[in-house]
Amino acid sequence: MRIVKGVVALLAAVIIGFAGWLYFAPPDLIRVGSQYSAKIVCSNVFLAERDPQATLETDVQAPGHWLLRLMNVSVDRTAGVVRAGLLGVFGGGLSVYREGQGCAAVPDGDLDAVRAQSAPPPSQVAAPGDGVWPEGGTVEPLEDIELYAVLNDEALVGPGMRAVVVVRDGRIVGERYGEGFDEKTRLLGWSMTKSVTAALIGRLVREGRISVEETGLFANWTDERSKISVADMLGMASDLTWNEDYGDVSDVTRMLYLEPDMAGFAASMPLDAETQGGIGEVFEYSSGTTVMLSRIWENVFDSPTEALAFPRDALFGPLGMTSAVLETDARGTFVGSSYLYATARDWARMGQFLLQRGVWNGHSLLPVGFVDWMVEPHPASGGEYGRGHVWRRAPNAWLPGDNPDLPEDAFFMSGHDGQSVSIVPSENLVVVRLGLTPSRLNYKPAFLVQALIDTLDRAE
Known part of the structure; x- marks a missing residue:
């Protein structure tokens, strides 16, 4: 009995000691997991109108690190606040919702500072009317058995599919949604947001407010970094x-979940002393780069309020993307690398806009030739990435196995966990595919695009 009591006492001491260690000095991995859980649940509750527990289980815990399975969340809908923590206690995850700005992770816990920031004025953009998409909200799909055979082929749409929208000749010809999702559900694009950031910069280039050749981008870049241009950053060659x-605590996870000032953190990075090359010569995919670009373009405005209204007024509104919400960090900088929520139909509008080379309803919103420049392969990437935050390589083409030979003019918006907008100008085709599909499942949306090309060509 004495031995049993001793073992119990020892275990209790270990558990209490471990809990105390976590409470007073939570490891960064637990903090990242807690902030991530709070942020994802917050956005899905307040933007996508999803159930918090279901979101935690399906979007956070099921596909993620084992520690995430120990996370609990609480939602205060009145205050717009979501808290999360390991066993509901450790990690201090905190996210807050702001109207028009979505949710922001608040890693320093200063909710008052976040709420005191400028906010965009209320939207005056009217929702699309009864006309046919994209001018209106009415969809007239093709009555094509083969097309819907493709859209109902689970191998082609992939595991975890939440939405597929097919646009041919400027009209939605077919769409499908996963269980619990529909044409009104805002869905996260992850890194597809980067291409939208490039389009926003293009809008400012057209207005003469910024140049892609601009250098001296941050006050603390007084060394060789002062030579980095906007063009270098758009090509991921800074x-x-x-x-x-x-998969761990890295620069990108630290930026997104532990740093209230994401752009400031990214701008503190030095030049890479280990690369064989220099500025403009080395490809390094970086979400930090795009968040810095967001800060750079926001700085051209006289006030934060003007900057916060710009995406909606200059791009989303003209395109009819009334569902689109580009979220900011805790300091008011757009997280232009990762956090745009929009319906699948609105993601299709963005794809169609790029297919039309920046022209919408007869008006050129981007400089003539800007989209061609975006799509032009950047030499530093070996031809896989464009000069303006788009991919020339099909999403997940690097995974083992064969890849279909899509038309050479195809280019792509690509995001984490299976998000893609495939744009094929020679076929006048845009294919949106959204879902929750980690790369370990080996899904390649290019096979869906090829099957749709073959089917639609036969139907003509």
């Missing part, structure tokens, strides 16, 4: 040190 690994 030569700044960066780690884009999502």
